[in-house]
Amino acid sequence: MIMTMEEIAQMAGVSKSSVSLALSGKPGISEGTRHKIMDIVKKSGYMPRGLVKPDKPNGLNHTIRFIACVNSGIVLEQYATQPFFMELIRDIEEQCRARGYSLFFSSVPTDKFEQAMDTLEAEHESGGMILLGTNLTREQIRYVAQKQPNLVVLDTCFETLNVNFIVMNNVMGAYQAAKQLLAEGHQRIGYVQSHARMYNFDCRKKGFLQALEEAGLTVEETHYITVSPVVFGAQEEFKRSIAELKSPLPTALFCECDYIAISAIKSLAELGIRVPDDMSIIGFDNIQESMIITPELTTVHVEKATIAELAVSQLLSMIDGTGVIKTKSFIDTQLVLRNSSRALEVAAAR
Structure with a gap:
């Protein structure tokens, strides 16, 4: 059965816009409210209309998750409004939309990184993940890679990790x-x-x-x-x-x-x-x-559009099984x- 946003909002005692923010993973509501909304969706067995996807002949999950670790002094809670990240996210969204994939945003607080990562996929499973690695450690990225093998990390690079990295030169x-x-x-x-x-x-x-x-x-x-x-x-x-x-x-x-x-x-x-x-x-x-x-x-x-295109292309090749070899990509600047x-x-x- 299909549940509307209005019905979810009524059950959670919140506004429709709060439900929209929770389902998209965007900032603007507390983590407590977000978890309450997602818990209702999970326990009821319903899915909002926006998350109901037509069956795909290849059986692939056509959802990509974008994750940023916030409150670090560089990536703020309102990272999606910081000019550099805003432009990069817009380009990634366009690439996903053009290829028939949905992009969901999640902000993970620095002090609860592992706990948040453990619950994200349980709330809404994704086919792959683009991780904003700007302020992340080697250990944090390794932890994410163990949870989601279909992973592309942007804006940093650790050469010894067997993970796809894309970063400007x-x-x-x-x-x-x-x-x-x-x-x-x-x-x-x-x-x-x-x-x-x-x-x-x-x-x-x-x-x-x-x-x-x-x-x-x-x-x-x-x-x-x-x-x-x-x-x-x-x-x-x-x-x-x-x-x-x-x-x-x-x-x-x-x-x-x-x-x-x-x-x-x-x-x-x-x-x-x-x-x-x-x-x-x-x-x-x-x-x-x-x-x-x-x-x-x-x-x-910085060629943000090129970074976005390469990130989505690499991730989709991993999802469909053709992208086996991990790469470290440096995009030249002008x-x-x-x-x-x-x-x-x-x-x-x-």
């Missing part, structure tokens, strides 16, 4: 950014990094420093600035670090992500430092907001030149 992207600043004549370059560390940021630092080393340069110890990676506005921590620097200031800054770069531009404006006239800025990710900030942000473009960086001699002339 972080080393290449930051290397490209450094080479651009060097080509513009900058030699006194600062590095603005996240206080929360992860695979992507560590690889970006490696690529950036490699380019500087090839040019016989380093980043001065006082020119490393540490800030929050998820704040768009001006940051007092950044402003204080710049204000405490002895002259001469860096002529350029590389920021580990666009969030940090946009925050840096706003912070510098409050200090009376003009970008790019007094200081050039380059970010990483090429989120939509990078074209809204003034000046528009020079940044490293530097996008806009107005936040400028040749040093042009900046100095103003």
Whole structure:
């Protein structure tokens, strides 16, 4: 029999929108409410209309689960509204829809990771899983792989795990950014990094420093600035670090992500430092907001659509039994030149 969302909502004593959020795995309701709704669905033996799928001749489960581990300092509870993840999720949804698969979202709290993973598939079995590995450890990913063999992990990579990983080429992207600043004549370059560390940021630092080393340069110890990676506005921590620097200031800054770069531009404006006239800025990710900030942000473009397409293709090949060999895929980046960086001699002339 088929149960409507209205009937589920009435039984749970919640709104229809709460039921929709619970069934899709999206944030916006408490975990207690989510479990209450899913428990009603499970115990009643009913399935909402949206989950009833026509029989497939090949007998495959045409549901894919997308999981993010939240509340870690990088991936927030509202991760689906963070620009980078929002764009990536949209691309994954489009790929799934085009291939006749449904995509369900689940947010797993960091402090209850294993417990949540144990109950997810029991609530609603999926044919495969795309895991946002941004902030996950090797052990956590290994645990997930034991629960769901049809697994593709995005945004991180552990080379020794027998798991499919897809990640942007972080080393290449930051290397490209450094080479651009060097080509513009900058030699006194600062590095603005996240206080929360992860695979992507560590690889970006490696690529950036490699380019500087090839040019016989380093980043001065006082020119490393540490800030929050998820704040768009001006940051007092950044402003204080710049204000405490002895002259001469860096002529350029590389920021580990666009969030940090946009925050840096706003912070510098409050200090009376003009970008790019007094200081050039380059970010990483090429989120939509990078074209809204003034000046528009020079940044490293991540091929999110390519990552999404490859992730869904790999997962479906595992589901249908053709994808036996696990792979580690690095998607190359492109530097996008806009107005936040400028040749040093042009900046100095103003």
